[in-house]
Amino acid sequence: MSDRERPTDPEAMMRRLEQMQAEAEAMLAKFNELSERLGADAVEVVSEDGRIRVKLDAEGKVAEIGIDEYAMRMRQSLAPTIMALIQEASATHALKMAQMAQSLVGDKIDVMGLVNRDMPEGLRDRARDNLDR
Amino acid sequence: MPEDPAEDMRRKAKDIERLAVELEGEAVSEDGAVRVVTGAAGNVKELDLRMSAYQMSGVELGELIVATIRAADRRTQADLAQRVGAIMGAPVTPDDLGGSGLAPIDVEEPR
Numbered sequence: 001m002s003d004r005e006r007p008t009d010p011e012a013m014m015r016r017l018e019q020m021q022a023e024a025e026a027m028l029a030k031f032n033e034l035s036e037r038l039g040a041d042a043v044e045v046v047s048e049d050g051r052i053r054v055k056l057d058a059e060g061k062v063a064e065i066g067i068d069e070y071a072m073r074m075r076q077s078l079a080p081t082i083m084a085l086i087q088e089a090s091a092t093h094a095l096k097m098a099q100m101a102q103s104l105v106g107d108k109i110d111v112m113g114l115v116n117r118d119m120p121e122g123l124r125d126r127a128r129d130n131l132d133r
Numbered sequence: 134m135p136e137d138p139a140e141d142m143r144r145k146a147k148d149i150e151r152l153a154v155e156l157e158g159e160a161v162s163e164d165g166a167v168r169v170v171t172g173a174a175g176n177v178k179e180l181d182l183r184m185s186a187y188q189m190s191g192v193e194l195g196e197l198i199v200a201t202i203r204a205a206d207r208r209t210q211a212d213l214a215q216r217v218g219a220i221m222g223a224p225v226t227p228d229d230l231g232g233s234g235l236a237p238i239d240v241e242e243p244r
Contacts, residue, residue, distance in 0.1 A: 060175070061175055061202075061203075061206065062177070062199055062202050062203075063199065064195065064199060065194075065195035065196075065198050065199055066191070066192075066195055067191035067192070067194055067195045068191050069190070069191050071191060072187060072189075072190070072191045072194065075182075075187050078182060078187075079180045079181065079182045082180060082198065083177065083180050086177050087177075090176065
């Protein structure tokens with residue numbers, strides 16, 4: 001193995017480490033900027049009648065579920081509606097994350113293509129509508 | 134004769150892949166009003182509400198569902214870490230698998 005592939009000189013290794021750190025920091029800065037611009041920590045979806053809402057945290061986990069008192073009377077449909085909203089919110093979050101990843105990796109990997117392929121069409125359309133709002 | 138290490142690693146990867154798809158964990162709120170099943174990816178697979186759930190206010194029920202989802206997720210992630218550790222033959226914590234899910238919260242533990 002050549003010296004170029006595996007530097008043994010401590011100074012060269014240090015320089016390489018510093019370069020890697022600088023690259024990682026630049027990537028992180030870009031990620032934070034994108035995260036702010038796309039509002040990654042604010043995915044919130046609301047049912048069609050506006051009576052139930054689901055909000056996710058920045059990691060995409062369910063953080064808040066709001067149910068108004070009228071919706072509490074819709075016993076049979078309550079759980080399925082909440083489930084559908086969680087699914088829609090998660091899909092929206094996934095799309096948002098994919099958009100961010102796509103802008104980070106550029107055209108090296110088709111991240112959006114992967115997500116679009118794996119997400120059911122109806123769900124994807126609703127998630128896109130949420131992003132456009 | 135020891136097994137081919139590459140083949141061994143492929144088998145382990147396959148076992149973990151299957152876990153990621155099949156593993157689920159359940160939590161039930163203390164009063165039994167809310168039952169949740171989550172998957173390895175933190176996805177909510179099932180949400181059941183019992184009659185007593187409808188006696189609560191909307192705010193209370195919303196909070197209880199979130200707490201129960203978190204409890205189920207914590208359990209699933211701990212189980213996942215334990216099983217992945219067993220497959221790899223080394224201890225694994227939920228943090229090693231990309232975070233422990235949600236931060237612990239001060240609600241009653243699931244049964």
